[in-house]
Each structure stands twice: as structure tokens, then as C-alpha cells.
Amino acid sequence: MAEKQIPVRAGIKSRRIKVDNLTRVEGEGSLLIDVQGGELRELKLKIFEPPRFFEALLKGRALGEAPDITARICGICPVAYMMSAVHAMERALGVTVSDPIRQLRRLLYCGEWIESHVLHIFMLHAPDFLGYDDVIGMARDHGERVKSALAMKKAGNEIIRVLGGREVHPINVKVGGFYKLPEKAALTALLDPLKHGRDTARDTVLWASSLDFPELTRQYEFVALQHPDEYPMNDGRIVSSRGLDIQQTEFPDHFEEIHLPHSNALHAVRKEHRSAYFVGPMARYQLSRDQLSEETRALAKEAGFLRDVNNPFESIVVRALETHYAFDEAIRLIEQYEVDGASSVPAPARKARGVAATEAPRGLLFHQYDVDERGLITRANIVPPTSQNQFTIEEDLHDLVSANLELPQDLLTARCEQAIRNYDPCISCATHFLKLDIRRD
């Protein structure tokens, strides 16, 4: 079997990365850095998650099951999986949902953005900036901040619970709409905590923007959905900061997953130049920040962040801004919601292919399904944000390590972990296991 060698950057001879393409990349991770003659010779990030074969086990299942099954890929962003799956299926069947349903799905996504972003900012990322092991340690000195963060998180989770049934793996997403529409009153009851949350999100942005960001600026190719009328979530064309502008169905023509030698990883690259690209909050912010609400933009300006962000450590601020926006948007959506029409439209089976990309909290999530006339899935392909950012993380690490070779082992380890946590909760959790093995001569 031919093994492809992917040269990413001079100085690194070989790399071995073990990543599963389909779930959060986590479990155990290790980073091997080999420095010789004062020069970084080898950097090995190894993260291992036992493969679960979702694409294979979707085969033969009813298309209506795809949202519930793919939700189980990730417990942190199940809504994202459900959204990509449900839209892909609806496109396959040629189904268009009513406007209230479209709005409710956006609301559901807002809930997940809030929940996931706050989790990331406070439980995974902030402790790094402030020098704590975890949020519990942080709570000892920053009790109020942590408590109000938990309240924000809860407000986001409450949206998912009311609309989806429960926080993790909601059950109300249906091909064609929802199983049951929420009562207006159940949603309005969320308004107070959401408004409160929006205030806290505002504080969070200002606080995050005052943190010390380690030096690391890189030129990324940002990739995200873009929509003419809204900040992207469930809908839009796929665009990049280097001029790509395609329909979702064209994704496979421009992006490719490659299987690295000596690993069980699938890495996504830009097909044209086999290069790394960047998905997630910073990409969306780069490409669509004009679509943010008035208030969020004003807030960004106040924080000094209404600008290009190329330092991945600053992603914590972008995440906070998106959190603020998600609160704003959720409030708007609830205020205008009226129970109207059926909870779903009929979605009769037919043989077709359906494709959808949506914006998971941590970036573009692509689903593609072939279904047969009985409504059974014959083929599935899922590209999660994690595998798309994999290359970028490695490149970040490479630059970071090269520039900080003089740091003592523990500081360098912490810095590397922090850099990985710039991306998403999934990877960062794996890297809590990070064993830094640094060899110097």
C-alpha cells in the first residue's frame, strides 16, 4: 500500500498522527517533539480515539434515524450533527420546511453555540489563561465569574432542553421539521435568563479581550458558510478567505480527506494545494462579521476586536463575541416566534443524494448521504470540524514550539496544550492527557 508523505513544513521529517475522523478527537493524546542541534526535528501529535464507524453503521438504517444516530458522534455538539443530517436528508428528498421551523432550528443552534462556547471559554480555555488546573480551581478565586458563566451555559442548555427535549442528544429533530412544536409560553419563559446571559456575555467579551495572549500570528485560509442575510448557522455557501465560493454540494470537489501513513487518521485538506485550512469561530468571524447584530458589532468595537483576528489564542474573544450574538439572536427569535402550522412537513422517500454543511460551534460540519427509494441510507460521508482543523493545529504547534524552544518543559507543555485548546473542547480535552516528551541533545 502506498503511503503518502505529506510534507507540511521543512524541518519535520516524519509525523505520525492518529486521529479518528468521526468523533471528537480525544481519548489519549501525546505530543512528541524531537529537537536536535537546537532545531525542531520532529513534532508528533498523537491523539487517539477508538474508531466507531458511524458511516458504516448508518448503512441500511432509515434516513429518519440519521439525526439521532449521528448526534451520538459528539456529546458536546449533538445539535450540529442533527442539523447537518436533517438538512442533508431534506435536500435529498426535496423538502422545504416552513419559516417557523427554520427559525426554531436556528434557535436550537443558538442554544448549542451558547452552551458549547461557554463550556469552552470557561471550563477549558480560561483556566489556561489564568493559570488554573480547572474551572473549579478558578472558582475559588473568581467565584462570581464562574457562577455567572454557569448561568450562561444553563441558559443555552435550557433552549436545547425546551426545544429538543434534553441537553445532550435531543430527540425532537425530525426530517421535515420537529416532532412537536414548543408552546410560545415555554420559550418566553427563557427570555429572562437569556437577557441576563447576554449581559454576562458582554462582560465576558470585555474580560476576555483583556487577557494576555501569547504571541502567534499566522496567515490562515479561513473556511466557513456565508449567507446573504444572516450570520451563518444552518445555511449558506461555502467560502474561504482566499476566494473560494462554492455551493455546499461542491465541497467534495474542493476538500479532501487523506489517510496518513502509520496512523488511523483522516485529515481534511484543500484539494487544490493539499494545504491546511481553518474552520470555526475565527473563520466565521473573518468572513461574516458584518452579519453580526448591531450590538455585537458595537461590543466588538468597544473591545478592540472589530478587526481581522489571526492569533488563535485570541479565539477566546471571538467565541465570547459569538456567544453574545447567539444570546441576541435567540432573544430575537423567541420574541418573534408564533406557533404556526404543522410541526413538520411530509417527507416521502425517494432515491437521491443529499448534502448539507452547517456551522457547528467549532466549525463547518459536512454530511452527505445517498438514500434509496425505500428511504434507507446506502452511503454516508461525514467530515467533522475537528478533522478539518487537524492540520492547522499541527502547524500552529510547529510554529509555537520553534519559537519557544528555550522554555522549560512544563511551561512549553502548558503552552502547547493551550494552543490545542484554542480550537475546540474536543481536542482540548484529549490534550489534558498530554504527555510532553521533549528530547534535547
Add this chain to the structure above:
Amino acid sequence: MNDALIPELCNVNGRLEDTPDVFTLDLVPPPGYRGFAPGQFNMLYVPGAGEAAISISGDPEDSYRLVHTIRAVGDVTSQLRTRDGHSQVGVRGPFGKPWPIDAARGGDLIIVAGGIGMAPMRPVLYAALADRASYDNIYLLYGARTPRDILFQEQLMEWHRQGAITAIITVDAARPSWKGDVGAVTGFIGRIPVNPRNTVAMICGPEIMMRYAASELLVKGIPMDRIHVSMERNMKCATAFCGHCQLGPYFVCRDGPVFRYSDVAAMMEVKQF
């Protein structure tokens, strides 16, 4: 307030470890506690763990203490075991039909107890001994697993020595150093002189043991309706509201736990009923 479902918290006088898994909890009776008759039980409550039906094992004449002898087998009973002089236990009761001690007056009384089944029998002995003259012979046949598991051993032996009762204590298994009897308690019924016309028998222990004991006593000629057994079923309320302790037409909490053997014998034969 008069609500049979709400316990009263009682202080614990003390706890005594009887055997490796049985302990005795001595509680201060709640104000207004109306006393109990031998064979009745209380619902003991530990916040967070729940309630359990526990027979009262103390002296019915002693109104200063409510004594329970408990085997730690599960949630509630294990939590009860953590209670001591600094803690409280919730109490509701007493509930249930007592042993028919009066019916035994003027004749012989045979008590057959197995394991923790000795607990509800001690009040019978207290009561009968307080009025010893009213009874002819009082026999106690008591089986425990091992010598270490014998409850109230000293007290029982003392009564035996005094001649107040005739006690046969047997164990299922023992080291050679054990000088007493070994074997199922039912096997010792043959040893006592039974006066079939004027005896009341009371049996408490595992259901299967009660069945064997009863059939031995029947063989000895004691009529079925003079044999009494104490039944156990899951119990939540003790007031015949919760439905758990049903035994055919009966509620164990209301119509029992003490039943005439003639009333329950047929049902005890039906598996899983």
C-alpha cells in the same frame, strides 16, 4: 397533627452491635407514643435512604425506650447502622397485629425463631415472663447461622437457667468448640413434649423455615389455627395504602404481620404469590 404517613424524629439512646451484621437501636419514643404489643413493628426512617419495617424487640412495659434489632441488609438498614447518640431516626408506628399472647395463657407456649426472626419474639418473652404464672411451659426453639449470630444469647440463657423458659438454641454450622446443638431448628421440635390440646405456637423466620416448622407442629397435633406465623412482604406505608404488602386477600401491615397459619398456609404453597 395526625397523619400516619409522617414520621417523628426520635433521638437515639444508643446502638449495640449484637452480631457481625445485626445491631440493636435503642430510641427515645416520640412524644405521645402509645406503646406497643409484642409482634408489632415501626417504620424507621433515615432521610435520604428511606423507610424500613422493623419489629420492636424491646420490653413492652418499658415506656422509656423503643428497641429495634436490625440486620443490615440494604439501603435503609445499613444507614440505620450509622445512627448513634448524636443522630436521629424517624419513627412511625406501631403497626400491625400482635402475637396472640393472651390466647396462650393457661397453656403451653412454643416459640420457634430463625435468624433475625428472634427480634419480634423477645417482646413475647418479656410479656410472658412478666406474667409467668399464667403460662405452663414456655419453649423457645431458636436457630441461628453460627454461634456468633445468636441474638440476645446471654439474656436467653439466663432465662433458661432461671427455669423461666426452656430454650433450645441451635446453629447451622459451628466450630467444634461449640457445645450446643447443630442443625435446622425445625428438627428440634421433636424434642419437646407437646401438649396438642393446650398449646399456642408462634413462628418467625424465613418463609420456608416457617412452613417446615408449622408442618412439624401440625404433625404433633397442634391445630392449624393455634399456630401463628409472621409474614414479610415489601412494605412502604404500613397503613394499607400502598398495596405492596399484599398477600392474596390480606395486607401484611393491616391483617398481619402475625397470621394464623390456617389463614395463609394455602397461599404459602403457591410459588411467587
Add this chain to the structure above:
Amino acid sequence: MIQWTAEQLDAFVQLLHDEAYEVLGPVIRDGAVTYGAMQALPVGYGDEQAAGHYRLTQRGDQTRFGYNLGPSTWKQFLFPPSETLFSVRDDLIHPVENQPGKRAFIGVRACEMAAIEVQDRVFLQGEYTERRYEQRRQQVFIVAVNCSQAAATCFCTANDDGPAVRGSADMVLTEVNPQQPWYLVEAISETAKKLVAKIGGAPANDEQHHQAQAAVNEAAEQISRQLPRKGLRDALFDALEHPQWDDVASRCLSCGNCTQVCPTCFCSTTQEQTDLVSMEVRHQRLWDSCFTEMHSYTTGGAIHHKTRSRYRQWLTHKLAAWEDQFDVSGCTGCGRCISWCPVGIDLTEEVEILRKSP
């Protein structure tokens, strides 16, 4: 007795609201007639029932009581599915005070009235009184309805519990003439008489009495299921080892639905719930069922371990032991356990086989 038009009946429901009753009655929800807080009586709904089957139907008429029974029972209001009996805070027991307001039940059927009285016996007429039940019961104003039609699952006639209301309702209605219904109104309690007087209505004549009686008779005639009661208790207690228990156990899912929809089943369990934030412990009572493992659990295992003995407990309790315990049958023939059994097990059929020697 007097006679009301449908408008007068609707006005009466409004009157109950105005008189500060919490009005509980039929509510169309999730494809069924359920009982809950209602504003006005739904019009023109019916139901179609069979073993394991229920469909809400539109009758295309003006009936207010054209349906028979849905999955809800009045039990939920008198003996709620879950309630906290007391809580423990700061080492003190705090009983939960239950202060129900005035409530009106609208549309209680004969078998349901009978079922309420069965539960009265369980909770009020034994050695102990269930205070919470008693307090709620005293606050209920019952508007009963004689059935003018029967569902395929009904068998109230088996026990003479219906279709005409026999129990202690405050007032009883009979609905006549589905296309343009009118109501024969019998006010029984003093409260009912006062309230009914506020609506007025013409005295009913003989012909109207006759028509109302005919409507009820027709319902009785529609009843096809049977459950002969004579000798049933002894027959069941004699059949404890009948092979039919094994047969039914091979179909029964032990899910407990039959007991949960039954208006007379009263089993409950308790649960301790600790609130981690306040460290308050709540002692809660929840509906239980003899189909659960914990119902008969004693340390080491359940006495009714297998489905066979759970089903046997259910049936023998309902139809036999109940008579010993409460001097009445535990089944009023409402048929809910037949309709709402997910696999359509029908107690009347089982009993028929159990009565025959194997």
C-alpha cells in the same frame, strides 16, 4: 329534574369558573380526550376503541359527551402520580401542607364515579385516613354524566356500575339527541341545586325523561364485553396454578400500563430525593404498579419475579382479593386496561379462559 340546552350547559361551565372552581374536564390533547384544566367543553368528539387501540374521532355532531373514556382518570387529581409527603431540612421534618382549592370535575362517567368510590374505601374507610386524599376529595364538586353510548371496550354492566350513574355525584347529566343535544339535569347536592338554579332551565317532562332513559338504555345495549362476576373470586383463587398465566405472560410486557390507566389501582411507592444545592431531602410518593420488580421486592429479590406472577397478582387483586379487602370489586368495567395495553391484552378474555379448568 330540569332540562338544559347545550348553551345552558356551556353557561354552567362558565359559571363554575366564575364561582372560582378549578374546572377539570375533557381536553383534546395529543389525539385523545384527556382530563385537565378546561375552559369550555369540546364539541363533537368521539373515540374508537379496541384492544390496544384508540383513535379520536370527529362525530360531526354537537355532542359534549359523545366520547367515552380516554387514558386519563380522575384519580390523578385526588391521588396525584407524584407528590412530596414531607421534606427534611435542618434535621426537622416538614410535612407538605396540601391546601386544595375548590374543584369541579366535569363529565364523570358511571364507572368513574364507581371508581372514585372504590378509592374512597381504600383511602378513607380503613383503619387510617389518607389525609391528602381526604382534603382533596372534600373539595370536589362532581358533575357526572350518564353514558349515551358505549365504547367497544366498555363492560360496566358486568358489575352494575353503569351506564347510569349510581354513586354520590353532586349532579348528573344525560345527553340526548347528538345533532342538537339537550341535557336532562339532576341536581343532587345542595351546592348543585344552588348552582343549577342560577342557570335556570325548564322542568323536564315525562317524554324527556323517557328519551333520556332510552339513550342510557341504548348505551347499555351497545356493551358487548362481559365479565360475569358470580363466583369469580373463588374461581380465580382456585386457578392460581392455571396454565393460562403462562400464556398471558408470553404476551404481557410487564410495562404496567394497565395499572396506570386503571381508575381504582392505588399502589404507590416512595422515593427520597436529595436536592444537592439545598441538601433538602424530599420524601416523595409515586404511583407504582404490581408489574414492577420493586413492588414485591424484599432483600434478595422480588417475590413476583416473573411476569406470570405479576399478571396473576394484578388480575387476582382486581377481581378477587379486592372483595376481601374492600368489600367491592376492584374493577368497574371501564375497559381502559384493554384499550391502553400496548399489545392489546384483554382481561375479559383472560378471565374467560381462567374460569375453565385447563
Add this chain to the structure above:
Amino acid sequence: MNKPSLAVFKFASCDGCQLSLLDCEDELLKVAELVEIANFPEASRRILPGPYDIALVEGSITTEHDEERIQEIREGSRILISIGACATAGGIQALRNYADVDQMVRAVYPQPSYIDTLATSTPISRHVKVDYELHGCPINKYQLLEVLLAFTAGRRPQVSNDSVCMECKAAGNVCVMVAQGEHCLGPITHAGCGALCPSFDRGCFGCYGVKEQADVESLFVFLRDQRGMTTQQAVALVQSFNADAPELKVIASDRKWGRRREDRPE
């Protein structure tokens, strides 16, 4: 300070169950008072050495390495609690137990030789002694709190093992199977979710696993023979998130289930 120490371990899973602990927004800081969070990589980079008093184990065993790791975890834990459908019944990934894994690998990975996996996904209890199993995909966070509280207090958790139907009726739902003809696994499914799906007008798909004394066969036959499901559909319905539950294995082979009840050998 002798708070019991808590460790959280992950095997093949989505993380949703351990995330439930972080989703206890109101109780999280209280939990941290109750137990010493000694090893919870999703939440903390501080990892104290074992042994641990309480280990929560999420995920199923799917690799040789994990087969060994769970043994070590068992040895280093006083109380081991498996949480969630993956850990208690193999999870959705246990569908592979009924399929050809090599084929699956080839379907997903361009370079199958790099993949290192077992042919099965099995629950933790198949490998080591488990002190308690908490069902659900995902688990119910309040039940998780109760489990933690119970074990720190030295008692058994109060978690019902009744059917979903019991919760459904208590919630006042209308049965979706009887009134709407939905296919629902509520009658054979372990309670814990609060009858979530029926409350949202859909049939239960069994994510809380199999209840005690569940008659899977009976429901399966009913759905197929009385409700017109094909065998394949009924098998798929029953076998999803708890695919390795022993009670569900009986219906694994189409051979047995292709036949009607009456012509099946006893």
C-alpha cells in the same frame, strides 16, 4: 479532608455522559465540595494519582489496549460505576457486533491496515466487575448526581428500573402507540428519561436500554405481526443505542426472526 476521590474515564463514546456532569450547572460546585475530583480529564488538567474511591466509566471496549486499560482502572478503583449506553450495553457502535467489521473499516478508511480495532464493542461489565450501571444515551444528569450522592453516603442509588411507560403515564402523556399507531419501545425500555420521546409525540427508540423482565420478543413479534413492520425494520428499531444488551441479542439473527412466532421452535 477525607472526601472520596472521583475519577472519570472514557472509552469509545461521544463524551455526552461525562458532559452531563458539567451540565449540572447549578450543582457543579457543590459536587466539587462533595468529592475530590482527582482525575477528570475533560474538566481538569490536574490529575492526582490513584487509587480512586469512585470511578465513573464512560464508553465501550473496542480495542485491545482498552481491554487492558479497563483492568487497570478496575484495580485502581474502589467503586466502579459504568455510565451510559456505551458502557452498559456497548452503545450504537456495538451494531458492529452484528456486522463484518473488516468491511466497516474498509468502508470508512482509505487505508484500512492502519486501523486497530476489535471486532466487537462490549460493555464494561463484560470485562470487569462493575458496582453499578447507570443507563441512558445519554444518562440523566439528575440520576448521575443521585448516584454520586448515594455512593458517597454509602447507599445504593434510588434509580427506578421500571418501564418508560410508568414515567409516561405519570407524566400524563397519551400513549403514542395506542392513540397514534407509533412504534414505541417504551414498554421494554428502562425508565430514566422521563418518557421524553412520547412527550414529544414520538415513539421511544430505547436509548435507556432494556428494563428488567422486559419481554423484547413479545413486543418485537407484536410490532411485526400486528403493526406491519418488516423484520428488518423491527430489528433496526430494537437494536440501536444499546445494541449489545443481552436481551436484544436474541433478535440478532434474522434466521430466527424471519419466522413467525408460531412456527418458531421452542
